[in-house]
Amino acid sequence: MNTAEFRLAFRTLPFLNAHADDEDGVLELAPGRLLVWNPGAIDEIFHADQRLGHPGSRTMRSVLGHKSLLWTEGARHLAYRRALGPALRGKRLAGYRELIAEIVQSSIGALTEGRVIALADWTRAVALRVMAGITVGRDGDAVLAPFTAWMDKALGSRGRTLAYRYLRGSLPSSGEDLDRLLVLSAKRSSGSLASLLTSDEPPLGRLGDDELRDQLVSLLFAGHETTASAIAWTLYWLDRNPRVRQDIVDELESTMEDGASAAAVPLLHAAVLEALRLTPPVPAAGNRVCTETGEVGGRAVRQGTVLTPSIYLAHHRRDRFPDPYRFEPGRFLDRRVAQEDFFPFGGGIRHCLGSELGLMEARMIVAAVLRCRELRCVNPAAGVPRLRGHAMAPSPKLRMKVVACHA
Numbered sequence: 001m002n003t004a005e006f007r008l009a010f011r012t013l014p015f016l017n018a019h020a021d022d023e024d025g026v027l028e029l030a031p032g033r034l035l036v037w038n039p040g041a042i043d044e045i046f047h048a049d050q051r052l053g054h055p056g057s058r059t060m061r062s063v064l065g066h067k068s069l070l071w072t073e074g075a076r077h078l079a080y081r082r083a084l085g086p087a088l089r090g091k092r093l094a095g096y097r098e099l100i101a102e103i104v105q106s107s108i109g110a111l112t113e114g115r116v117i118a119l120a121d122w123t124r125a126v127a128l129r130v131m132a133g134i135t136v137g138r139d140g141d142a143v144l145a146p147f148t149a150w151m152d153k154a155l156g157s158r159g160r161t162l163a164y165r166y167l168r169g170s171l172p173s174s175g176e177d178l179d180r181l182l183v184l185s186a187k188r189s190s191g192s193l194a195s196l197l198t199s200d201e202p203p204l205g206r207l208g209d210d211e212l213r214d215q216l217v218s219l220l221f222a223g224h225e226t227t228a229s230a231i232a233w234t235l236y237w238l239d240r241n242p243r244v245r246q247d248i249v250d251e252l253e254s255t256m257e258d259g260a261s262a263a264a265v266p267l268l269h270a271a272v273l274e275a276l277r278l279t280p281p282v283p284a285a286g287n288r289v290c291t292e293t294g295e296v297g298g299r300a301v302r303q304g305t306v307l308t309p310s311i312y313l314a315h316h317r318r319d320r321f322p323d324p325y326r327f328e329p330g331r332f333l334d335r336r337v338a339q340e341d342f343f344p345f346g347g348g349i350r351h352c353l354g355s356e357l358g359l360m361e362a363r364m365i366v367a368a369v370l371r372c373r374e375l376r377c378v379n380p381a382a383g384v385p386r387l388r389g390h391a392m393a394p395s396p397k398l399r400m401k402v403v404a405c406h407a
């Protein structure tokens with residue numbers, strides 16, 4: 001590991017911020033390893049995605065499993081996207097509204113006046129309940145405690161995660177008990193994402209228990225850490241920007257909508273997008289590997305070169321987002337931002353399968369919190385990003401106090 005790779009692994013955000021104004025937007029981390037945020041190069045990578053390799057992260061492989069759809073390639077990858085994709089977008093999303101609303105209401109009910117919460121933990125618990133319900137149905141509640149304990153052990157402390165990764169070679173495994181619980185819940189459930197994996201029907205056919213386990217863990221992980229972080233950041237930035245917060249409260253008062261439809265709450269939707277820009281839950285999309293010698297962004301690349309699209313750096317380009325460290329939802333009101341400038345959900349053939357669900361959930365949860373509670377940040381200085389695995393969440397020290405409850 002050279003100095004640049006070391007700093008990226010151990011001092012990630014200071015390292016990225018130090019390169020935010022590099023005009024080139026391509027940084028050689030090591031021979032054959034490029035960090036990319038140049039808009040033209042990002043566009044090329046996502047358009048060529050079908051011809052690139054997707055090896056995934058070595059660190060997360062031991063957590064999500066070797067058969068995870070996150071690093072499956074070719075026809076099998078396509079089969080997963082065909083099996084799961086339709087249930088995660090468009091009209092099918094309406095089927096999750098009731099579940100989300102129910103979970104949010106019961107979680108908010110526990111936020112009594114005067115209570116102080118660790119924001120990131122609270123949003124993570126809510127988002128995991130939602131994702132478990134969507135993935136394995138009502139049985140999902142049984143997996144919450146063991147899944148959370150395992151995630152906290154593996155990813156709860158950056159130092160510990162890096163120690164597992166570099167000293168022991170892999171992160172702690174989920175263990176047989178949790179794996180068995182997940183597979184059993186999946187086989188018992190109906191009408192859930194899991195039932196699409198256990199149907200034995202094309203395009204996936206029959207999955208062995210180990211392959212099923214890997215997909216369940218992948219969906220739970222990819223679907224809750226990210227969304228929880230998006231919600232926590234949105235609430236944090238609204239606390240720091242009380243005028244925007246009040247405008248959104250006014251927007252919500254003018255409608256009976258629960259936030260499920262972006263069109264009904266345009267300012268809230270723009271605020272969620274701006275939080276995803278400023279503090280992207282996933283600071284880098286998955287690695288891509290060049291399968292042939294060619295060019296990226298006008299730079300010659302050899303076969304085998306690893307390209308890492310930097311979401312964080314692309315979102316902080318001054319030429320695309322003036323005053324990039326300022327929270328300004330207006331950037332997303334009434335205009336479409338180009339995908340090569342703003343890609344919190346990655347792109348190409350690996351574009352996030354749950355992007356529509358994640359956005360809907362974030363809007364619904366933030367809307368419910370703003371309607372029913374007034375939260376105030378107790379220690380705003382703790383609003384600094386911390387990496388959990390590859391996800392970027394507010395520091396676990398960041399606390400919010402419930403200062404008022406509304407019916």
Ligand code: HEM
Pocket residue numbers: 069070071081088218219222223224226227230281282284285286287344345346347348349350351352353354355357358359362
């Ligand atoms: C705000 C919330 C979310 C964010 C910011 C986010 C972000 C991302 C990113 C950056 C990627 C990698 C894309 C690439 O490499 O180009 C990804 C992949 C993925 N996400 Fe999400 N995600 C979110 C919510 C969800 C949810 C709710 C689900 C639930 C199903 C989900 C499931 C997945 C899956 C399965 C993949 C792998 C896709 C593939 O490899 O084909 N994500 N997500």
